[in-house]
Amino acid sequence: MPVGQPDAFGPPPGGQPVAPKRSKLGWLRFAIPVLVVAVGGGLFLFNYFTGTGNAQAGDCLSVTEFSRTADEPKKADCGAPEANVKIAARVGGDEACPQGDYDSISMTGRISYKLCLAVNAKQGDCLTGYNSSTAGYQKVSCTDPTKDAELLKVANVVDEAVCEGTEATHVRSYSTPPTTICLKVGK
Template sequence: MTTPTVPPPGDTPATPPAHDPATAFSPDTHRIFVIGVLVLVFGGIAAFVVVKLLNPPAPAYSAGDCVQVVEGGRYDAAVEKVGCAEEAALYEVGVYLDDPDEECSSDAYSSYKQTGGNQQEYKLCLMINAAEGDCLRVPTIAMGEEKKVACTSEEANRKVTRVIEGTADQSACDPESAQDARVYPNPKRTVCIGPVGA
């Protein structure tokens, strides 16, 4: 007859912990958890994209803003926003177009368009920002740079003789300043431009 062996004191074998199904992840639970996290991540990305598409950043310019020419000429210029009362503010934004390939509604507008890169694309249809009595340097070549100058300057070759708000009609100018007049349909404005001595 054998006597059972009793382990010495302090060497009692540990009892394995009981399996608690409430705190353990089964393979199915783990799979559902991973899928839920992925749905949240991709759902968040999709929501961000939709919000960006439906709410694009505010345009850099809007009708009524004034700009100065940083470089270039009337149809190929780089511009930046300035206060309309500043001497450098040669142009006022008449029309803002979301499509840079869309044409301005009249050749009287100068234009600037932003394309390429990560920036928002647009076109600005620009009206001359001048008051009666202002003098201008208007180049004889259309691609040149026009600007406001002092009437006593040797560069001055044209003078604003009249600005008519709410009217887009060349015949509103006197015959001497009608030929070079700028007639803008939106907003309606006629800028009569004659010789410096007018």
Template sequence: MTTTPTGGMPEYDPFNAPAPLPPMPEVGPPTPFPKPRPLSVLAKVSIVLGVVAALGLGSLAAWGISQSSRYSKVEAGKCLYLTDEAGGNQSYTTASCTSSRATFRIDEVRTGSSDCRDSDYIQFELYGSSSSKKAQKTLCLALNVETGDCLRDVVHETRIAKVRCTDISAEARAVVTRGSSESACSSDDTALHYTGPPERTVCLRPTGENI
């Protein structure tokens, strides 16, 4: 800044005056991150009931269809697991009953298309060829589990698998009782009765703090 010869302030020159500084924006408090709404009691109950309903009997009583010619190799007492195939069909692969992959046990082999003696069985029909329209055999499949076994994907007969009970994917723990003892299952369990032999009841208990 310059001064006049007399030491006073220079006259204001509007043509040479510096441009005014832009006003500083007002800074307010930071916008808080929105928190998720807490689940209502009803929502929590609905989630629990949904898990229990997913273990329903009807979801396990599916019909399987296989075009495999290996049906002559199956017999009561053997174990297997199911896989999805092209065209919406399913196939089976036999496995040792002590294998973790063997999710089903054949309790009975029936001729033709036939109902199993108990509605909790998976009825798996076997056809001699892809062009066959009439089932040659029906396998009555029961869950191949022992007390303490834990399962995931219990509503999918081709994806159900045994897992460690500490696995995050574990959905149910099996409790097996010889004979017809559905009273051994609690109200939250899914009770599956198999006429066998041997006759047994499987309680599928939703995983929780006591597992």
């Protein structure tokens, strides 16, 4: 055996042991799981705060479509133009909404629940998509040719009689919170 070379039984006499070579990518085995957990947690928190996971009565949403295949509604500031519905109640997945003309969206997953939704608009607002059975209505200018509903009166009581004396052709009332909306629906 040549002098100075390690043999199968250890370092050469009088020589230093040779350190095993380390992989330059060994740190990845720790970094990848940490990155996966961080990204997953970030996506959960984003959905929790912008989706309906923590939505409660009084919160407003932007709903583009009322169907099972629609994208999940997004939380929106109640004064924003895209905030077309307000959550009147959040009930268990199998429970019925309170008495009234609510739209509803059922959310399924780890926790199933139903959001009972009221129109988020004020007197004088106009809507498009109101006559659709699935499209989420959107606020538009009252001069917009696509307009199909105008809110003539909004009252904080459940009484269709508040619409008498208006040009209302349609009335929506909600028991929670007590509200009656008088609409002039066209098309």
